[in-house]
Amino acid sequence: MSKSKAVVLLSGGLDSATAAGVAKSEGFELYALTVSYGQRHKAELDAAKRVASMLGVQKHVITSIDLRAFGGSALTSETPVPKGRSSEEMSGGFPITYVPARNTVFLSLALAWAEVLEANDIFVGVNAIDYSGYPDCRPEFIRAFENLANLATKSGVEGKQKFKIHTPLIDLSKSDIIQKGLDLKVDYSKTVTCYDPSDDGEACGQCDSCLIRLKGFADLGIKDAAPYR
């Protein structure tokens, strides 16, 4: 019997690499989708390619969309990324790195590909704990998208496909995520999580994303093998 196909959203970061690792461990044939949305750095795309290669994906599609045209986020505009914030500062209100409707856009694209592939399963590495400020990382958002997916598509309406959005990390802490990935032999040295990496992928170690990642490794008493500058 041939393997079931799954579309995995792959950013090049730690979480999506882990979610993809989970999909692989569950026996899916992986179709990796990376969306380049006007990031200021290409280091993440390079990381996504390394992770896709590491996981032996069947196909890796990188598609571009210019969310900068809409403005509104540090990750897609020229606003400086905040550095060295405490966890209290990070948890206060919405992160300025919030990208409007990002996961809605990403999941829509994953859905389009899943329908063409006749894949029922979409994996996304969203996490409701460390990114509590992002509304589109919450379980109720994911359930609403799953409902939409089955109304939005030819195959869903015809009953040929029943889409499932898998979020294996949604209620895990960062250290739980890292432990899960290590158990699945995910090589985190190939990932780039930093909001402000150098061109060759060295992390800053100071932005919110780096600080959360470093704390996750520290909580496990393990050194992060990714390069920092």
Add this chain to the structure above:
Amino acid sequence: MSKSKAVVLLSGGLDSATAAGVAKSEGFELYALTVSYGQRHKAELDAAKRVASMLGVQKHVITSIDLRAFGGSALTSETPVPKGRSSEEMSGGFPITYVPARNTVFLSLALAWAEVLEANDIFVGVNAIDYSGYPDCRPEFIRAFENLANLATKSGVEGKQKFKIHTPLIDLSKSDIIQKGLDLKVDYSKTVTCYDPSDDGEACGQCDSCLIRLKGFADLGIKDAAPYR
């Protein structure tokens, strides 16, 4: 008092021009979004620019996304567009011009921009009658997207915005749509509906979309002012 903002999805075709005309007639300040998704022709983009100009939109953003990377539709691949089909043939099963998850992707992008603009209102010219084969043109899909939108966004979750997806054409026949647009002074000569237009925007008159449009004008006893080759 300043006008409320609305994001209008503008394809350059007859339906979206009419939906945008309705938004304008209701007093909204228009922000037009055109998504170029790997169409084989740029005539639609030129038409969208003409329509945006005609309607006096505040801003017109054209963003590109390559749905061709996923394959799966005559509108985004090299499959020939069917010509000269009867209404029975058109209504039999799904049109091969169906684009997977297209309206989900388009509405997601409109939502991203609406959140940045602090616009509560999104207009889309979907129609459940003439495009009965498209699942993402049905009222239940639109309601599911509206529900998603209010869970997906910072402003929705904070209660600052309550998104509404307006579908003023959803239950109208093509001739009803045309009559509505004519009442609102929409100049249909500027629109391109054809699936296979020439480079300078002349319609083929033979594809499903042209045949439905021409029948709509004929039902009203009016000549379509758009150019045909």
